[in-house]
Amino acid sequence: MRRLGFALLVSVARAALDFESVLLTSEHTKALPAVDFAKGEGRLPRSGCKAWPGGKDWPSDFEWRLLNATVDGALLKPTPPSTVCYRGPNFNVDQCSYLLNNASTSDFWIEDPVTVLTPWTQGLTCMPALNATGNCTQGGFPVYVLNATTVKDIQAAVNYARNKNIRLIIKNTGHDFGGRSVGAGSLSIWTHNLDAFELIRGYKKGNYSGTAAHFGSGLQGWQLFNHMFLANLTIVGGGFRTIGANGGWMAGGGHGNLASFHGLAADQVLELHVVTADGRYVIADEEQNTDLFYALRGGGGSTYGVVTSAIVKTYPPATLTSSLLSIACNPPPDTNARARFAPIDNSTHFVNDTARFWDALHVYFRFKPAIVLAGGVDWDYLYPLGNNSYSFRTRITYPNASPTAAEALLKPLYDSLASAGFTFTLNRTELTPTPYAGTAITPVSPGSNGLQNTRYRSRLIPHSNFASDAIFNRTFAAIRSVTEEGGYTLHGLAIGPSPKAAGYPGITAAVHPAWRENVLHLAYMTVQPPNLTPKEAREEEDRANRFLKPLRDITKGTGSYINEGDPGEPDWQASFFGANYKGLLKIKRKRDPWGVFWAPTTVGSESWEVVTLDGYPRSQNGRLCRVEGGKGEWDGE
Structure with a gap:
């Protein structure tokens, strides 16, 4: 991690972590007006598309250097790791072999600023292979990455992207199955190194009183579990050790081993620290910025702001x-x-x-309802x-x-x-x-070697589908057919984050209402082959939707888990957000009238589209533009 250098220390609100005390000031904005805060009423830029590298509206190299100076050298211009497999200045046979044979048993991919676990969303433009042919291009990977270690870094990136009309993306650990952490021609905010942690004794907020945990959005699960071990307490975490304990996992709901017992990750949040689309750093809780506090707990990530840290509930050791x-x-x-x-x-x-x-x-x-009702889960x-x-x-x-x-x-x-x-x-x-909190653990590989192109399609199955033998038999027949006839791998979880399990203040979160009645979360997985043509990729998407239709039909009114959902999910607004979508869209319009934050299948994303360079469906390898016929404002209701 880089040194903080001469960054200005400013006293901020109670309970801020150290890195949240370093803020963007008027001195910085005077030196570089391109990072100035938003002023006046927000509106979308005149251009129908985001700036594109090489275009007249793309900042010059000199302008990027000025931004880098403002963030004390935190701006990176990384190439895809697999460039070492292709003939050119980075070609290295030994390093390429390492990527293919050893990287997946280390932290390599997690520590890389651009890599995600599902490179098919990037466009598959630079896959690792011995004796690789063709060219390796940046594709859907960002052009620049801001290695954030202070709030000032994030504020500068948000303001620069807004003022320069540059596509902005957010990446934490790369556990992203829907293309929300990649984007061609973009500036990426990499929150991976915001991993500070502290306990707050005697924390009081609303109906909660006791010890709370405050940690940055880059903290990984294995780090969280080790803090739990040292403190002899329990905090709700994810099912995989390298999942970010905050960030997109929490914003999308966030399930884990304690979900039927203590609720989802979004149910644990007492307070959020956020950089909003206007560049301001704010605190969101039940008393201030209540709309953000609601939306960021289950309403999806990469949408309303950049969460820098969260304060969450703790429990006795489990x-x-x-x-x-x-x-x-x-x-x-x-x-x-x-x-x-x-x-x-x-x-x-x-x-x-x-x-x-x-x-x-x-x-x-x-038997799955019995597991959930006893507070258990299965995998x-x-x-x-x-x-x-x-x-x-x-x-x-x-x-x-x-x-x-x-x-x-x-x-x-x-x-x-x-x-x-x-x-x-x-x-x-x-x-x-x-x-759960009593054993120190070590990090593990995210399970990706750049070739595991897993594509998820998911569905939430409620208690009502287990209410009688007749409805359950039809439900199970639909579950069975997707694997038996379609050939898709099933990953299922008996998991029930009921209102009782969610507790306070989780029951007021924007979590999809279907979660509160859930018994079974199903994810059907397939590997997206790297050599599929765009036509074949569209045919495979159509095929998957055909096999999943009977399951969707017998669970109408429920939905899908956005963090393990498919960017090609039909009627994704209802599937990922349910009845909450209309209210969340109003918050999106209010908080981000400039369209700073965008990611596929997030609230308000239907007003934009990626004009792909390769024709590959759902690929982020292309320019982000407003949908045809857009008039420079959010779609009406």
């Missing part, structure tokens, strides 16, 4: 007791081929008949292996349950399996409580 259930049907003989999808070991139950395999899963999925992976072969693996986790209590909660499941003719035995070796 334990997580889990049990593993693994079922395989006609697994292929090649051990390596099976292990690529899911481990098959001594704890796996084998079923040789496909119909019997689905019967076992029918029993298991019928399922169902892999189609070809030739009527499948592998299913799930881990059921109960917070604050002893092994004996967890076994009692699981007994009805195994009784139901026995009644259906399955002699599955409870895996007692897994019934060991793990202190």
Whole structure:
């Protein structure tokens, strides 16, 4: 991390983290008017498109250097990591080999300022490959990256982008499946290094009184868990260790192991520190900037402002007791081929008949409401292996349950399996409580080597779909068909962040209302091959929507989880935001009349479109322009 240099220290509101005390001042704006704050009534620029590199409205190299001086050298102009695989000045065979073989077992991709886990949204213009041919281009990656370590950095970037009409994007860890952290011809605010953490003893806000945690938007899950270990307390975190504990995960709702017990990440927030589209640094809570406080807790990221830090609730230290259930049907003989999808070991139950395999899963999925009602969650992976072969693996986790209590909660499941003719035995070796806040952990790879082009399509399944055998049977048939007939991998979670679990002040958040009645979050995954033509990509999108239509039809009125949703989701406004969309759009218009913040399938994004250079659907490799016929203002209601 770079040094802060001579940055001006300014006293700000109570509970600000150290990096939030360094603010943009009039001295900076006088020296560089391009970073001045917004004045007067906001409106969209006259140009129908954002500035484009090489165009007459794009800042000169000298102007970019002036911005870099204002932010004390924090402005980067990075190239895609895979340039080392292509003939040119950066070509390096050893480094290319490292990207392909070793980078995914390190922090390399997380520490890179441009990389995201799903490069298909970038346009696939520079994929790592030995003996790569063709050219490596920037594509949908940003032109400049602001490595933010102070609020001043973020304010300067927001003001510069607004005043110069430059596309602005926000990137944290790169756990982005919808193209919201990439954008051609853009300036990116990289919040990765805003990882400060502190505890606030005796914090009082509304109905909350006790210890609160205050941390920056760049803090990762593994760092959060280690702070929990040192403090002997619990804070709601994500399911993967390199997910940002704040930022887009929280803004989109944010689920994890404690969601049925303590609610979503958005339900934990007591106070937010934010840089808004006018460049101001504000605090949002139940007493001030209440519209932002509402919208930023579940109303989507990259939309209303840049969250610099959050103050959240803490809980007494918790334990997580889990049990593993693994079922395989006609697994292929090649051990390596099976292990690529899911481990098959001594704890796996084998079923040789496909119909019997689905019967076992029918029993298991019928049990999911019981998991949620007990405050638990599960994490399922169902892999189609070809030739009527499948592998299913799930881990059921109960917070604050002893092994004996967890076994009692699981007994009805195994009784139901026995009644259906399955002699599955409870895996007692897994019934060991793990202190959620009591074990120090190390970071792990995000699981991407630049080739794992996962594309997610998701759906929220409510309690009403489990209310009777008849409706559940139709629901399960739709769930089954997407994998059995469509060939899509299923990632499912029994997860129920009910109003009771959300508590105060979560019940007032902008979280999609469907979450409050949810039992099952389903995500269907496929790998987007890097060699698909635009025509083939459109055909695959149409195919996925056809297979998912019966599931969407039987869950009308619910929705999809935006953080694991698809940028091609039909009627995304209703799917990702539900009845909250109209109110959120009003907040967007009020807070960002300039259109500073834009990302696909976020509130207000339908007023803009990416004119792609490659014709690839949902690609961010193109200029951002207002939709044809736009008149320089937000669409009417």
